[in-house]
Amino acid sequence: MAFATAAAAAAAAAAFARPSSVVMVTRPSVRRVFKPLAISSFSSPSSPSTPSRRLVLYSKPSCCLCDGLKDKLQAAFLLSGPDSLHDVDLQIRDITSNPEWERAYQYEIPVLAKLHSDGTEEILPRFSPRVGVEVLQKKIAAAFRQ
Template identity: 70%
Template sequence: MGIAVVAAAGASSSMAFLRTRAQRARWVLTPLASSSFSAKPISSSASSSRKLVLYSKPGCCLCDGLKEKLLVAFTLSGPDSLHDVELQIRDITSNPEWEKAYQYEIPVLAKVLSDGTEETLPRLSPRLGVELVQKKIAAALKQ
């Protein structure tokens, strides 16, 4: 069984995450017009209906910690699986509106609703383990 390692452009090796080939889904990091990246699993379904946005900035240790936990949480299976969730990571320093809104709050995790609007999720404690992060996100996405 092989292991694939994927990291965002310019990301440190600590931002890399592992997936086994047996899990079938791959992650693709695509630059967006807003200078952010979209981390999206490619699975058998053509498009994901569950989407999250993470507002962060470079050099934020809380942001980096949450990114790492999210990327691992997305690889876990089980009843709270997040394999079909699209995660878009937005650098608030690339957009003055985001920076004004979130400069003192990052990391901010929001779910994208069916009408395209965003709903901010409750802040996840940096002390939470990956499994608990997965459960809390899965519960928030069900609401």
């Protein structure tokens, strides 16, 4: 680089030596909390207030696939129409709280299961993380019709 005067060279050197002013913009961290419409401890099946359509979601904390499915389930529960899930009772089970669940589902979560009146569970087919809310609602409603 050729400079015409020593003053210009000194000014250029000073400009490179000084850090330019940088403005950093940060977003506040967002914490998502899932509050399903109906969470139950699933009291005895003979209880008259127990809904006939019950789901169990096996998940664990800090699982992005689990969080995505929880968000979609929450949205699907709010949809109305012929495939409405308003009467479905959802229970979320943290697999890290039970060694048996962790052993069974540690590599499979999120796992969604339909709970039958006799207490047995039927694992539903795995949903793609890209599935839309409406499709999710229809597939869950179809699983209950079977």
